[in-house]
Amino acid sequence: MKLWGGRFTKETDQLVHNFNASISFDQKFFKQDIDGSIAHVTMLAKQGILSDLEKVAIINGLNDIKEEIISGSLVIDGTHEDIHSFVEANLINRIGEPGKKLHTGRSRNDQVALDMKLYTRDELLQIKELLKDLLVVLQKVMKENLDTYMPGFTHLQKAQPITLAHHMGAYFEMFKRDHSRLLDIYDRMNYSPIGSGALAGTTYPLDRAYTARLLGFDGPTLNSMDSVADRDYLIEFLSGLSIIMMHLSRFCEEIIIWNSNEYQFVELDDAYSTGSSIMPQKKNPDIAELVRGKTGRVYGSLISLLTTMKGLPLAYNKDMQEDKELTFDAMDTVKGCLGLFTGMLSTMKFNIPAMENSAKNGFTNATDAADYLVNHGVAFRDAHGIIGQLVLYCIDKGIAIDDMSLEEFKAISPVFEADIYEAVNLKTCVEKRNTIGGPGKAAMAQVIALNEEYLKSIL
Ligand code: ARG
Numbered sequence: 001m002k003l004w005g006g007r008f009t010k011e012t013d014q015l016v017h018n019f020n021a022s023i024s025f026d027q028k029f030f031k032q033d034i035d036g037s038i039a040h041v042t043m044l045a046k047q048g049i050l051s052d053l054e055k056v057a058i059i060n061g062l063n064d065i066k067e068e069i070i071s072g073s074l075v076i077d078g079t080h081e082d083i084h085s086f087v088e089a090n091l092i093n094r095i096g097e098p099g100k101k102l103h104t105g106r107s108r109n110d111q112v113a114l115d116m117k118l119y120t121r122d123e124l125l126q127i128k129e130l131l132k133d134l135l136v137v138l139q140k141v142m143k144e145n146l147d148t149y150m151p152g153f154t155h156l157q158k159a160q161p162i163t164l165a166h167h168m169g170a171y172f173e174m175f176k177r178d179h180s181r182l183l184d185i186y187d188r189m190n191y192s193p194i195g196s197g198a199l200a201g202t203t204y205p206l207d208r209a210y211t212a213r214l215l216g217f218d219g220p221t222l223n224s225m226d227s228v229a230d231r232d233y234l235i236e237f238l239s240g241l242s243i244i245m246m247h248l249s250r251f252c253e254e255i256i257i258w259n260s261n262e263y264q265f266v267e268l269d270d271a272y273s274t275g276s277s278i279m280p281q282k283k284n285p286d287i288a289e290l291v292r293g294k295t296g297r298v299y300g301s302l303i304s305l306l307t308t309m310k311g312l313p314l315a316y317n318k319d320m321q322e323d324k325e326l327t328f329d330a331m332d333t334v335k336g337c338l339g340l341f342t343g344m345l346s347t348m349k350f351n352i353p354a355m356e357n358s359a360k361n362g363f364t365n366a367t368d369a370a371d372y373l374v375n376h377g378v379a380f381r382d383a384h385g386i387i388g389q390l391v392l393y394c395i396d397k398g399i400a401i402d403d404m405s406l407e408e409f410k411a412i413s414p415v416f417e418a419d420i421y422e423a424v425n426l427k428t429c430v431e432k433r434n435t436i437g438g439p440g441k442a443a444m445a446q447v448i449a450l451n452e453e454y455l456k457s458i459l
Contacts, residue, residue, distance in 0.1 A: 002081065002085070003081075003084070003085050003088065003103075003108070017081070020081065020318075021078075021080075021081050021082065022081070022082045022083075022321050022324065023076065023078055023080050023081060023082050023083055023085075023086060024078060025324050025325050025328065026082050026083045026084075026112075026115075026324055027076045027083045027086070028119070028324075028328055029083065029115045029116065029118070029119040030066070030069055030076065030083050030086075030087065031066060031070075032114075032115045032118035032119045032122070033083050033084060033087055033111070033115045034062045034063075034065060034066045034087060035118065035215070036111065036114045036115055036118060036194060036215065037058075037062055037087065037102060037111075038059050038062055038063070039194070039211050039214040039215045040102075040105075040106060040194055040195075040211060041055050041058045041059060041062075041102060042055065042059070042211075042214060043195075043206065043207055043208075043210050043211040043214070044101075044104055044105060044204075044206075046207065046210060047204070047205050047206060047207055049104060049105065049204055049205070049206075050098075050101055050104065053098075054098040054101055057095050057098040057099075058091065058095065058098050058099065058101070058102055060095075061091045061094050061095040061098075061099060062087070062091060064094070065087060065090055065091065065094075074090070082108070082112075083115075084108050084111055084112065084115075088102055088103060104204065105195065105197070105202045105204040105206050106194060106195065106197065106202070107196075107197050107198035107199075107228070109196070109197070109198050109199065109228040109315070109316040110193050110194050110195065110196040110197055110198075110224075110227060110228055111194065112321075113193040113194075113196070113227060113228050113230070114192065114193055114194040114215075116234070116323065116324070116327075117189060117192075117193065117233065118215065120189070120233065120234065120237055120327070120331075121186065121189070121190065123331045123335075124182055124185065124186055124237060125186075126335060127182060127241070127244075127331070127334055127335060127338065128179060128182045128183070130335060130338040130339060130342070131175055131178055131179045131182070131244070131338065132179065132455070132458055132459075133338075133342050134175055134338060134341065134342045134345070135172060135175055135176065135179070135451075135455060135458075136455060137342055137345050137346045138168050138169075138171055138172045138175070138345070139172065139448070139451050139452070139455060140346075141164070141165070141168045141345070141350075142165040142168045142169055142172065142444070142448055142451070143165070143448060144165075145163060145164035145165045145168070145350070145352075146163060146165045146441050146444055146445070146448075147163065147441070148163055148164035148165065148350065148352050148355060148356070149161055149162075149163055149164075149355065149356045149359045149426050149427070149430060150162060150163065150164055150167065150265070150355035150356070150358065150359050151355075151358050151359040151362055151364050152166075152167070152364070152439075156257075158358070158359075158362035158363065158364050159364065160364050160365075160367055160368075160429070161359045161364045161365065161426050161429045161430050161439075162430065162439040163430060163439050163444065164350060164352075164355065165439075165444050165448075166438075166439035166444060169444065169447060171247065171251055172451060174247040175244075175247060176454065177243075178240065178243060178244045178247065179458065181240045181243065182237075182240055185233065185236045185237055185240055187218075188233065188236070189233035189236070189237075190216075190217050190218045191212070191217055191218060191219055191220060191221045191222075192208065192211060192212035192215055192217040192219070192220050192221060193220075193221050193227035193228065193230070194208070194211050194212075194215075195208035195211060195220065196221065196224035196225075196227035196228050197224060197228075198228070198315075198316065199224060199225050199228055199229075199314075199315035199316060200224055200225070201224040208220035224315075225314050225315040226314075226315075228315050228316045229312070229314050229315040229316055229317075229320075231305065231309055231320060231323050234305060234323055234327055235302070235305055235306060235309070237327070238298070238301050238302040238305060238326075238327065238330055239302055241298050241301075241302075241330050241331070241334045242295075242298050242299050242302050244334055244338070245291075245294065245295040245298045245299070245333075245334060245337065246295060248291050248292075248295070248337055248338070248341055249291065249292045249295040251341070252285075252288035252289070252291045252292040252341070253288075253292060255268075255285060255288045255344070255348070256285050256288050256289060256292075259285045259288075263354070263358070264351055264354045265350065265351055265354055265355050265358070266348050266349060266350055266351060267348070267349045267351060268283065268285055268287075268288075268344065268347075268348055269344070269347035269348060269349070270283075271347060272287050272340075272343065272344040272347055272348070273285060273286065273287070274286040274287075287340055287341075287344050288341075288344065291337045291340065291341055294333050294337055297329070297330070297333055298330045298333055298334060300326075301326040301327060301329060301330040302330075304322070304326050305322075305323055305326060305327070308320070308322050308323070356426070359426055360400060360402070360426055361400055363391050363394070363400070363401060364426075364429070365401055365402070365424040365425075365426065365429050366387050366390075366391055366401065368423060368424050368428070368429045368432070369387045369390065369401055369420070369423070369424050370383040370384055370386075370387040371383075371423075372416075372420055372423040372424070373386060373387070373413065373415055373416075376415045377415070378413075378415060386412060386413050389412055390404075390409075390412050393408070393412065401424050402421065402424055402425065406418060406420075
């Protein structure tokens with residue numbers, strides 16, 4: 001059944017129907033469509049626009065449709081244009097006359113705006129939970145690795161020593177921002193468009209604030225044209241999802257590097273790695289690579305929707321139907337990636353000796369050696385030059401700074417004394433960095449306590 005056949009004298013061309021139809025994908029929000037209709041009808045009856053008998057008949061019919069779709073006894077018939085047409089036609093078939101009143105005081109334009117918002121809101125809450133699960137795993141790894149030394153990198157070159165807890169803490173901050181970004185988006189999007197009609201409101205005495213409240217919104221949207229034409233919340237959401245993927249992708253890149261034969265900082269659990277069809281020795285980080293790869297796909301959704309929206313005059317245009325498949329794909333992708341990533345991280349083994357060994361070899365304590373000279377009265381620029389020479393000397397001899405004899409130190413600068421060994425020791429280098437945000441244990445303990453409070457606040 002068509003919702004709009006009356007004005008037409010010819011059947012729609014089959015190809016046109018196929019091209020125009022959205023039921024193959026918008027059936028994803030059949031529950032939200034029905035919940036929205038139930039709230040709308042409840043409001044219509046409260047306002048005296050429908051009788052209570054009509055309301056009850058419609059709501060019972062809609063609830064039956066919902067249950068039957070869920071149980072599988074009612075199959076969504078792909079010959080309808082969209083999920084809205086399917087539900088309405090089915091309702092009329094089963095309850096007769098009252099069913100024809102369901103669409104009083106609304107248009108598919110405000111209906112689809114509502115359905116998509118309700119669906120997005122549900123997805124956003126699920127993704128928020130998945131982020132929380134990841135934060136809980138990160139916090140655990142942090143707590144367990146306050147003394148696990150590893151090199152910190154810049155330019156992928158060993159720079160200064162840090163701890164594994166500190167490194168994980170950087171990701172904790174990223175995913176914490178992602179979590180709060182979703183909450184911001186939720187607050188901004190949580191206004192109900194239903195009752196805006198096609199674009200100019202309706203002549204019925206609707207109580208939009210009431211419908212909004214029934215559906216858990218903070219209130220009705222305030223401009224009916226904007227209500228049916230607004231997809232900002234999807235663009236914000238896709239942007240939030242893109243940032244989550246960017247963070248996951250950076251993390252995956254590190255895990256791939258750490259898992260390589262050269263680094264061996266981590267070993268992926270067998271359940272989270274894959275083999276090669278030809279090379280028997282291989283244990284590949286496919287999951288990390290796929291998450292990194294899927295980032296492009298989520299960015300693509302964001303760019304697609306921005307581009308779709310950029311030239312649209314007010315108010316509704318059919319172009320906006322294109323918002324769905326790409327947003328659904330992005331939501332499903334992010335949910336899949338977050339779940340798998342958390343599983344991979346929580347089962348991954350850290351090779352603590354390899355990390356510490358790497359931190360010891362690679363002059364990560366060179367800055368501390370320069371700081372030692374500064375603390376003994378040498379200007380920092382001069383100290384930098386002296387340690388540069390010292391590093392060159394060590395490279396030449398194939399040794400670490402700590403391996404030099406006191407005579408060798410003194411030959412480079414007479415300022416060095418026996419306490420240089422303590423000053424360039426890995427533990428000292430990390431433990432001296434105790435201002436908030438640094439890798440020192442006291443600083444990290446403060447952050448871990450704050451994280452604990454934060455995790456409690458989002459439970
Ligand atoms: N399937 C449409 C969409 O997703 C529903 C709204 C149809 N409205 C219209 N005026 N054709 O946007």
